[in-house]
């Protein structure tokens with residue numbers, strides 16, 4: 794028999810996943826900093842506590858600082874935990890609603906460079922042993938599908954982050970209909986759990 798309290802790697806509820814990550818890897822403490830806050834969807838209804846520090850390149854709320862995650866004004870090793878939910882759309886289509894709402898990249902290379910530069914910046918401000926929760930998902934460019942997990946995993950390891958866990962958020966519905974289907978329609982995204990180790994020479 795599986796106990797109801799058992800923490801599982803899958804859920805339909807992202808707030809359950811985040812609180813379970815905090816329970817397992819952050820001594821139950823709230824998230825300290827969210828650098829891609831948008832409207833704070835993670836903290837809807839107060840199920841997940843609102844972070845002390847919140848920012849976005851394009852703030853939607855007064856309480857959110859206007860900052861580029863790649864160029865943070867905080868002292869080195871001053872942040873205990875971060876949740877990072879960057880844009881994930883690669884599209885030249887300016888009418889794409891998700892791209893308008895969340896931002897987008899013009900190429901796969903631009904997305905990869907942004908993810909890597911953001912990890913380097915977050916590694917600088919995180920304390921040694923600090924928690925980084927990275928939310929991301931696979932995507933299609935043109936007709937080609939891109940599974941981005943191997944890239945993020947290898948960049949995180951290259952930078953000396955410790956990879957601690959992986960949670961999968963499932964969706965019951967997806968917006969839009971694909972007429973000519975070339976790949977399995979993705980009904981999931983990921984929460985990768987990283988712990989910050991500094992690189993040689995870093996404070």
Ligand SMILES: C[S@@+](CC[C@H](N)C(=O)[O-])C[C@H]1O[C@@H](n2cnc3c(N)ncnc32)[C@H](O)[C@@H]1O
Pocket residue numbers: 828829830831832833834835848849850851860861862863878879880881894895896
């Ligand atoms: C996927 S959305 C985050 C959604 C948010 N977690 C929520 O649940 O409401 C990505 C966010 O990253 C922000 N963003 C894009 N480029 C950024 C940058 N260079 N620095 C900081 N935030 C950035 C976008 O403005 C957008 O609000």
